[in-house]
Amino acid sequence: MSSDSPKHALLTQFAAVAKALGHAHRLELLEFVAQGEPSVDALAQRAGLTVANTSQHLLLLRRAGLLASRQDGKRVRYRLADDSVLNLLAELRRVAERNVAEVQQIVNGYFKQQDALEPVSRRELLERMEHGLVTVLDVRPEDEYRAGHVPGALNITLSELDSRLTELNRDHEIVAYCRGAYCVLSFEAVAALRTRGLNARRLEEGFPEWRVAGLPVETA
Template sequence: MTTPTPKQQLNTQFALIAQALASPQRLEILDYLAQTERSVEELSQLASLSVANTSRHLQTLKQSALVNVRTDGKRRLYRLAGDDVVQLIASLRRTAELHLAEVERLAHTYLTNKAEMEAISAEELLARIGRDEVTVLDVRPAAEYAAGHIPGAIHLLPEEVAERLHELDDSKTIVAYCRGPYCVYSFQMVQALRGHGITALRLQDGLPEWKAAGLPTQTTH
């Protein structure tokens, strides 16, 4: 048997990462872990998988060095191995958007009025924050907001808009962000705010991409 060349051996290692990502369930798990660390049981509920199946997916991700695990009492908590994993998935997403027509079709079907929902980049949002021109809303679940959010962001869910409208400064543009570019919550928030006559935009990406770019975040203790 011919001994693999060093390049072939390297490609074998690279393929381990590709194989770990070749599962929609594992990509979904990574999306949830990009927000905050979670237990097997939490991920099982979020991804609508059995605990045993979730555990198997996590072992594959761990063996590929995409996630780490720590013990907290009787619980095992999983988290991404690093922000580079977020960047890897973002690169995968961009390549799919460029070369797979089905991605764009699904996005327009899944995200109502996507074309009408103007988005701004992280760099532009940071500049507007510096000029005190915007109110930033984090529309993810409370636990994810507490684990890390854009400094000064208000936690508000789309279904709470009507009762908490008085808390918002309507003299400023409101920018909503979520888990990522395909997270429906930010689209729902912009729709809800515009329904009340408020100028609203969404962040192009989500909190994981913001953090991976080295931009500031804060936690709620």
Template sequence: MVGDRAFKDAIYEQISRMGKAFANPHRLELVDLLCQGPMTVEQLARKSNMSIGSASQHLQHLRASRVVRVVPRGTTREYHLTDAKIGELFRTLRSMSERYYAEMSTITHAFFDAREPVEELDTEALQRRLAENMVILVDVRPPEEYLAGHWPGALSFPVDDLEDHLAELPSDKPIVAYCRGPYCVLALQAADILRQNGYRVSRLIDGVSDWQAVGLPIEVGHRVS
């Protein structure tokens, strides 16, 4: 018969497995990326600036902890978050870090203050402007992330190709650019390019997983540019 102490130790050891899975900044970034949708190890390595070997090791750890699962797709394998609760846990950790660690604010302000200011919008402000037909919403993430889920009606102009396709972008209204969330820099990069070419631009601070968390609809597939 298992004693009381042994029982409690065994239970908390299992709970700690999830904490250990998240207790690494590189694994946290991989989870954040997978909140955008399924990806291969090559895609995750490229987007996180890791080697494929390093990304693979972190993914193995996440898989062993049941944070991610693997889905075969022909000759490739895609990594998925195990379920929506994993994304919810990541957003909770992010929110708690913002609330309790002053360093989060210090780091963020130091980064953003060194750049030319860009108007920031939250989801409610964006909804008001869209309802009044005041802005054009542009998703600047890679195409596969747009196809996995995007704001209904958003145009797809990946930041890496943006300069080559500016002529296709409407110029009669201000642009609102969005990417993966508050700490993603793709929308900032897009804002720099757009302003240099005479566009009025704002940045949406929320991302797809943030909208889903509050019950807002997203569209899947059907790239529009």
């Protein structure tokens, strides 16, 4: 294949997208951005990075067509370019889960030890919600919850669990969700709730996947 052929030019652009995904910080930033439309400052704080470093990562992701941005006063806010970005991240995760031994070791060594029970599917949760058989718990930070959440979900972060346990119906199964399939917050919340005698399980994925599936969403 000639280096100046149209196919080579296309593959070069595809490679640029793949390169943009090739850093753990950038993958995590995409997960944070998928929750709403955060500012650079908020993303830097959430990721534990400097604003300058965060801006560099975001610029690379935007140039690769994975992010869009808008000016909001003195702040720049970022969002996923479209839902195909979330689908791309999901496929990346599934390929790694199936074919990378190190990923399987991490999942089995940490995540499944934290919660060996099968998570609740979106369809199952929707059916339980319709019959009033479940309490849905959103354990993300308040700003992410306000940007969009599963209808009727309570927003209780990990640090608030003990002080707000009385808000949870002990006769209901509690289904907790977070930012995505491997968001540690939901694993830790479910473990904490079980040690306090509540019947708790995780949603199979996170809020962004729920939204992209076309399921009902509320904003606050």
